[in-house]
Amino acid sequence: MAEGTPDLTADELVIAGERFGSRLIMGTGGAPSLEVLDQALAASGTELTTVAMRRLDPAARGSVLDVLRKRDIKVLPNTAGCFTAGEAVLTARLAREALGTDWVKLEVIADERTLLPDPIETFDAAERLVADGFVVLPYIGDDPALARRLEQAGCAAVMPLGAPIGSGLGIRNPHNIELIVEAAGVPVILDAGIGTASDAALAMELGCDAVLLATAVTRAQRPELMASAMRAAVQAGRQARLAGRIPRRHHAHASSPLTP
């Protein structure tokens, strides 16, 4: 391999000592059917995918777990729908029991209108779950100070949002994402707000270690095609980050000789 060429086969995402070849983490919410979801997950190349925990519905047919098992995708339960630390801790413990994993995407929502994460409840829950042996991946606002505090509390990654869940608004504050990346000693996973492929590429160019998205794929007009686009975007953004972009200049900088 030529000097300076990144060895992308070895460019793995490592979370809590576990290695992933894909830096695209998928969610499963919003897909019109399990068949569509299955095709989208396959096209995305994801190796880690979130599920939610809900009351068992005796009438439900098929399970998202069957899809993940078939594709050999690691399951990442989330605590979506929780508004307090207590609810999130119980949900994580139920997920551990049901799914046999101590990994949890910690998500504690402040209100139903914005779905923004509640930093106080999230931090409280993170401390309790770390103490209980969980691998905790907290969903947070784009707050560098909170990200640092959660890392110090023992979280295995931090997951700042780009924009509110399902909004598709992209990364509203790229500077804060860069500040989080600069300071972090654990993986930074851009979570929520991705609308299209360029948003995912930007997240990786800013230095994020991975991207988590769901709606952008599952509610696209052609989910499988968008999943494929996201896979390429995450890879392109990662390569651009490793390659080192040119500095932005105020004026032109000739690339051809100016003298005849």
Add this chain to the structure above:
Amino acid sequence: MKVTINGAAREVPEGTTVAQAVRTLTEQTSGVAAAVNDEVVRRGAWESTALGDGDRLEVLTAVQGG
């Protein structure tokens, strides 16, 4: 006695276990977790854990989300 299973009021015989109550919803045991009054009951303890009058049983599984 009266218990609540996934938010629905139910009348069950005295001594009904968590395992019996879960079976009223599903035959499946993998991918399912149960909590009584907000405390997880490990699957290995379902047969030996009896519900009491007024208990709240929650039976959860994974669904699409996130």
